[in-house]
Amino acid sequence: MKRRSVYLLIFILALFGFALWSIVPLDRNVLGREGLRLGLDLAGGSYLVYQANLSGIEPGTEDQIMDGVKGVIERRINVLGVTEPVVEIQNQGGEYSVAIQLPGIADIEKAKETIGLFTVLEFREQDATGNWTPATGTVNNQTLTLSSRYFKENTSIRVDQYGKPLLVFEWDETGAQLSEQITTRLLHKPLAIFLGDEPLRGQDGHIIAPTVQAVIIDKGQIERLSLADATELKDLLNAGRIPVPLGSYVNGEFESSVPLYERTVDATLGADSIHKSLTAVEIGIALLLLFMILYYRLPGLVACLSLGVYGVVLLAIFKLIPVTLTLPGVAGFILSLGMAVDANVLIFERMKEELRGGRSLAAAVEAGFNRAWTAIRDSNITTFIACIVLFWLGGTLGAFMVRGFALTLFIGVALSMFTAITVTRTFLRLIIGSQVITNPAAYGITSFPTVRKAK
Amino acid sequence: MIDFVGHKRWFFLISWILVIIGIASLIISQIQLGTPLRLGTDFAGGTSMTLQFSPIDSHEVSWRDFQSHLRDKMAKLGYGEATIQNAGEGSFIIHTQEITSDEANELAEQLGAELDSQVEITDYYSASPTVGAETARNAGIGVIIAAVAMLLYIVWAFRRMPSPFRWGTCAVIALLHDVFIIVGIFSILGWLAGVEIDALFITGLLAVVGYSINNTVVIFDRIRENVSRHISPDFAVTVNSSIVETLGRSLNTSLTTLFVTLALFLFGGATIHYFVLVLLLGIIIGTYSSIGISSQLLVVWEKKEWRALLPWARRHA
Numbered sequence: 001m002k003r004r005s006v007y008l009l010i011f012i013l014a015l016f017g018f019a020l021w022s023i024v025p026l027d028r029n030v031l032g033r034e035g036l037r038l039g040l041d042l043a044g045g046s047y048l049v050y051q052a053n054l055s056g057i058e059p060g061t062e063d064q065i066m067d068g069v070k071g072v073i074e075r076r077i078n079v080l081g082v083t084e085p086v087v088e089i090q091n092q093g094g095e096y097s098v099a100i101q102l103p104g105i106a107d108i109e110k111a112k113e114t115i116g117l118f119t120v121l122e123f124r125e126q127d128a129t130g131n132w133t134p135a136t137g138t139v140n141n142q143t144l145t146l147s148s149r150y151f152k153e154n155t156s157i158r159v160d161q162y163g164k165p166l167l168v169f170e171w172d173e174t175g176a177q178l179s180e181q182i183t184t185r186l187l188h189k190p191l192a193i194f195l196g197d198e199p200l201r202g203q204d205g206h207i208i209a210p211t212v213q214a215v216i217i218d219k220g221q222i223e224r225l226s227l228a229d230a231t232e233l234k235d236l237l238n239a240g241r242i243p244v245p246l247g248s249y250v251n252g253e254f255e256s257s258v259p260l261y262e263r264t265v266d267a268t269l270g271a272d273s274i275h276k277s278l279t280a281v282e283i284g285i286a287l288l289l290l291f292m293i294l295y296y297r298l299p300g301l302v303a304c305l306s307l308g309v310y311g312v313v314l315l316a317i318f319k320l321i322p323v324t325l326t327l328p329g330v331a332g333f334i335l336s337l338g339m340a341v342d343a344n345v346l347i348f349e350r351m352k353e354e355l356r357g358g359r360s361l362a363a364a365v366e367a368g369f370n371r372a373w374t375a376i377r378d379s380n381i382t383t384f385i386a387c388i389v390l391f392w393l394g395g396t397l398g399a400f401m402v403r404g405f406a407l408t409l410f411i412g413v414a415l416s417m418f419t420a421i422t423v424t425r426t427f428l429r430l431i432i433g434s435q436v437i438t439n440p441a442a443y444g445i446t447s448f449p450t451v452r453k454a455k
Numbered sequence: 456m457i458d459f460v461g462h463k464r465w466f467f468l469i470s471w472i473l474v475i476i477g478i479a480s481l482i483i484s485q486i487q488l489g490t491p492l493r494l495g496t497d498f499a500g501g502t503s504m505t506l507q508f509s510p511i512d513s514h515e516v517s518w519r520d521f522q523s524h525l526r527d528k529m530a531k532l533g534y535g536e537a538t539i540q541n542a543g544e545g546s547f548i549i550h551t552q553e554i555t556s557d558e559a560n561e562l563a564e565q566l567g568a569e570l571d572s573q574v575e576i577t578d579y580y581s582a583s584p585t586v587g588a589e590t591a592r593n594a595g596i597g598v599i600i601a602a603v604a605m606l607l608y609i610v611w612a613f614r615r616m617p618s619p620f621r622w623g624t625c626a627v628i629a630l631l632h633d634v635f636i637i638v639g640i641f642s643i644l645g646w647l648a649g650v651e652i653d654a655l656f657i658t659g660l661l662a663v664v665g666y667s668i669n670n671t672v673v674i675f676d677r678i679r680e681n682v683s684r685h686i687s688p689d690f691a692v693t694v695n696s697s698i699v700e701t702l703g704r705s706l707n708t709s710l711t712t713l714f715v716t717l718a719l720f721l722f723g724g725a726t727i728h729y730f731v732l733v734l735l736l737g738i739i740i741g742t743y744s745s746i747g748i749s750s751q752l753l754v755v756w757e758k759k760e761w762r763a764l765l766p767w768a769r770r771h772a
Contacts, residue, residue, distance in 0.1 A: 041726060108556045108579065248583045262581045264556065269505065269577035273724050280722035284715030291711055327727045328655060331734060334719055335662065338712030338738075339669075342704075345711070346673065349704045375676040378612050379669040385604045386665030390658060393597040402658045409662065 002433050008426040016309050019316035036319050037084060038103070039326030039404055042274050044267030045103035046111040049260045050246035052096045057244060065244060066096050073100060086324070097260060098246065108264040112257075121148035121237070122194045125186055132192055132199065137181035139174050146182055148237055150175025155237040157230050160223075165230045167222040169237065176218040183216045193233075202229040277330045284334065288341060296348050298442040302427045303344040310340050310419040317411055326404035336412020339383065343420030346372040355443060361432050369425050376417060383413050457702075459746060460695040460754055464766035466747030470632060471766070477639020484646045492638065493538070493645030495653035496550060496582050498591050503550040503651075504559055505542065505578035505725070508570070518545060521570070528569045532562065540649045542725035546577070550651060553581055578726070594657040598634065601664045602627050609672070616679060621756050626671045629749035633667045633740045634660055637733060650729055659733025666737055670705060670745035677701050678750070690757045694750050702746075709742040 023036075040047050052069065054062055066089045077085040077100070086101040105111045123146040124132040134145040152170040160166050171179050182191070192209035193200045199207040203226060210222045225233065248260040289307070292300035314333070318325060351368030359367060387410040394402035459466075481491040496503040508521070522541050529537050529549070537551040554562070556579055567574035609623035616622060637660060644650035677697040687693050716738060720731040755763050762768055 250583055258583070259581075260583045262556075262579075264576075264579045266575065266577040268575075269507070269726075273726055276722055276724040277719065280719040281715070283722065284718030287714040287718065288711050291707075291714065295707065327724075328658060328730060330723075331716075331719060331727055331731055332662075334715045335666070335712070335734060337715055338708065341711045342669075342708040345704050345707045349701075349707070352703075353700070371680075375673045378676055379672040381608060381612075382605055382668040382672060383665040385608060386601055386661050389597050389601040389604065390661045393593060393657070393661070402654055405655075405658050405662070 002429075005426050005429045005433065008422065009430060012309060012423055012426060016312060019313045022316045023312065023319055036315070037322045037324045038270070038274075039324045039329065039401070040101055040103055040263070040265050040270075041327045041401065042270045042325065043103045044106055044265050044270040045101065046105045046108045047099070047101050047261070047263040048108075048111060049097055049099045049262075051248050051254075051260050052098065053245045053247065053254045053256075054096060055254075062094075062096060063091075066091075066098070069098060069244065069246070073098065077102065104267075106264055106266055108262055111264075112259065112262070121200070123147065123182070124192050124194050124199075125182070126190060126192075132194065135182045135186070135191060137178035139177045144174070144178055146175065146178045150178065151237050153237075155234050157227075157234055158221075164223065165225060165227045167225060167230045167233060168219070169221070170219050171217075179216045179218075179220070183212045183214070183220075186212045187215065188212065200233070202226060208233070273327055277327065281330065281334065285337070288337070292341065292344075296345075298431070299344075299348045299351065299424075299428065302424055302431065303341070303348070305427060306344065306419050306423040307337070307340060309423050310415060311337075313419070314412060314415055317415065318408070323407055323411065324404060325408070326401045328401045328405035329408040332405040332408035333412055336409050336416060339380065339413050340416030340419060342379075343372075343376045343416055344424055346375055347420065347424065352443070361443070362429075365425070365428050365432060369421065373421070376420065380413050380417055384410060387413075456696065456699050458695060459698045460691045460751065463747070463751040463754065464763055466751055467764060468766040470636075470744070470748060473636045473639065474632070477636055477642065480639050480642040480646075484642050487646050492642050493649065493651045494591075495651030495656075496580055497654040498652070499550075500582050501550060501552050502554045502559060502579070502581040503548060504563075504576050504580065506547050506549060506563060506566070507575045507577045508545045508547070508567075508572045509574075518543075521545075522547065524570060525566070528566055531569075532565055534562070538649050538651065540651070542728070546725055548578075548725070553583070556581070590654070594654075597657065597661060598664065601661055602630060605630060605664065605668050609668070609675070612672070613675065613679060616682070622675060622753065625749045625752040625756065626668055626675065628752060629671055629744040630664055630667045632748055633663055633737060633744050636740055637663060637736050640736060641729075641733075644729075655727065655730040656733060659730050659737065662734060663737030663741060666734075667741035667744060670709075670741050671749040673704065674698060674701050674745055674750050675753075678753070691754050694754050698746055698750055705742055705746065709738055712738050 052066060054065070057065055070087050070089050073087050074085065077087070084103055086099075088099045090097050090099060102111050123135045125135040127133050136143050136145050138144070150172050152172055155167065155169040158166045158168050188211060190209040190211050192207055199209070202208055208225070208229065210224065213223075222230075222233075245254070245256050247254055247256040248258050249255075250258070289304045292303050292307075294300070296303065314336075317323070323329070347368045350372045351364050354364035354367045354371075355361070387406045390406035391403055391410075394406055484493070485491045518541060522539060525547060526539055529535065529539065534549075534551050537549050540548040540550075542548050559576060559579055563574050563576050566572075606623040606627045609626050610619045613619040613622040641650060641652055641656065645652070674697055677700055678694055681693045681697050681700075682690075686696060713735070716731060716735050720728065720735055723731060755761065
């Protein structure tokens with residue numbers, strides 16, 4: 001028994017050492033390891049949720065298409081150099097949406113512009129009155145609008161013999177059919193490119209509306225663009241080929257490019273929140289430790305040590321998975337700390353009862369752990385159930401904070417079961433086994449009623 | 456030994472009072488605001504933003520006065536129906552109809568000029584109005600799923616007891632009782648202090664669901680143990696000793712969790728202030744109901760003392 005405790009102690013110390021090593025210092029990158037990952041509410045940044053309009057999509061391919069959407073958005077955000085963007089696809093009863101977290105981008109209009117660029121670019125022609133209307137054609141008896149979804153992702157810039165840039169592009173099969181019909185009809189007429197209801201404009205502000213010079217079937221080129229405009233359009237067409245429009249449904253109508261949710265948190269508010277929650281957590285933990293030691297004496301002190309191991313290992317887990325820490329996540333951490341204390345309290349109360357019931361110290365410790373186990377297990381499983389429901393709900397609520405809370409609480413409670421059972425028990429066994437402290441007052445009782453010798 | 460079971464009518468009476476106050480508040484709120492709970496941006500849609508004001512000259516204006524000035528100016532600028540909530544230290548949370556971030560910046564600028572203060576939007580949040588109904592429905596489904604899952608779990612955990620379904624039902628009634636009382640309190644806060652409920656409120660409620668059942672399970676676990684040890688032929692006595700034996704644990708755990716949660720409530724900042732309040736209330740009410748409701752319901756059910764549920768009814772009719 002004693003040898004096993006020593007092995008466990010070595011294991012716990014090794015785990016503690018590794019955890020400590022991996023989290024210090026918290027806020028800096030050391031040896032290529034990242035610091036704790038902070039959510040938008042703590043770091044500042046923008047959060048956007050768009051619904052996908054999948055009405056033109058073949059049933060059964062939604063997941064695949066949304067995966068593509070995610071990939072494209074991630075690629076595009078990476079171009080912007082946002083640190084640790086999070087792009088999530090959420091499926092709620094067949095309705096798909098995409099949630100995007102952009103830490104560090106406090107200008108939501110810029111963020112929206114960036115995401116908005118992923119929506120489908122549409123080609124439009126001028127009608128008799130000069131209004132721009134979608135350029136459509138018929139493929140397989142369906143009327144389709146020529147749009148960026150039919151571009152192949154190999155649009156490139158070339159320079160002609162006069163040194164002017166040319167944007168060279170290729171259509172896919174459907175695009176080629178549409179293009180042939182439309183350019184035949186619109187020969188020597190302009191064709192503009194629209195994002196939502198806004199035409200794309202060059203840097204000088206004029207509408208980009210190249211005149212159709214020839215019938216374009218599978219390959220074509222756009223001339224007379226400035227190099228900057230050509231480059232931007234090329235990036236857009238290559239990185240921004242999103243197969244479905246993103247926006248939101250308002251009263252059953254789909255509005256392109258209008259986000260379902262949008263949120264921006266100022267970095268100073270985030271810094272303030274971090275500062276305040278740290279103060280709160282410090283005060284709270286100090287009170288908690290004080291209470292444990294005053295009320296439970298020696299076992300309380302042991303519980304504090306075990307809570308120390310708990311805290312460090314938990315932070316290490318947050319960092320290594322990594323878990324994005326949000327304000328509600330801090331509350332989840334606090335609540336899980338309460339649960340971790342609870343497991344210890346359950347054991348110690350049981351231990352006291354067993355001591356009063358006349359058992360020896362060693363026997364009381366063992367009985368306390370064994371008897372308290374069912375209560376710890378059964379009561380924590382209810383918290384797990386709540387966390388799982390919350391995690392599901394978090395996906396439908398469009399609030400990244402809900403999942404942060406559920407995740408931290410779940411991990412915290414799971415770890416608390418381990419620390420209470422393994423760490424506290426090992427510490428207590430070793431202390432009692434070494435017979436250094438045998439004063440009953442240290443265990444919070446007046447005397448050992450009938451002390452039997454432990455084996 | 457404290458006789459908890461003997462005083463069960465008092466527990467039921469207190470709970471009935473709290474529940475009735477909650478119902479009354481929901482009705483008052485429905486009449487006054489047109490909705491039983493004041494709905495935040497997550498549910499009602501629109502835009503909410505946190506404005507941080509810092510007065511340039513420090514003429515003695517309290518933030519409470521400032522808030523009424525702010526309300527006047529908002530009305531003047533055409534945002535008369537906006538909800539304004541004081542978040543402390545010159546920070547105000549404003550909930551209006553949906554406006555773009557450009558419009559929000561413009562509004563902040565105008566307010567700054569009108570109120571002679573520097574102003575900054577520290578948190579801007581906008582949600583499409585139609586998602587609200589769906590969000591509210593999902594939240595309701597979430598609480599129901601959680602409650603049913605808890606019921607099934609407890610029935611399973613106590614499957615070796617006679618009539619395990621009874622144990623599950625009593626626990627779930629206590630849990631719904633806790634949730635309802637918190638909803639009632641937030642309804643009161645809604646029409647008294649302009650407190651709105653949001654996605655985090657629902658999150659808090661579900662956490663309370665887990666926590667409340669947690670307390671109940673610890674006592675039930677002890678009852679289960681004491682029943683199999685046959686400590687008394689009287690179920691009421693068994694339940695009472697189980698409550699008393701676990702009382703130290705119940706109170707200590709709640710106290711330690713309260714310490715940390717209270718610290719977060721007092722010093723943790725405005726963003727999660729009311730979320731933490733839900734947790735705080737949940738800890739207190741959950742502890743109370745595990746002692747005063749779920750365990751007592753078991754006794755009532757066992758002894759068929761249904762009359763005890765209505766404490767104002769005459770004892771021996």
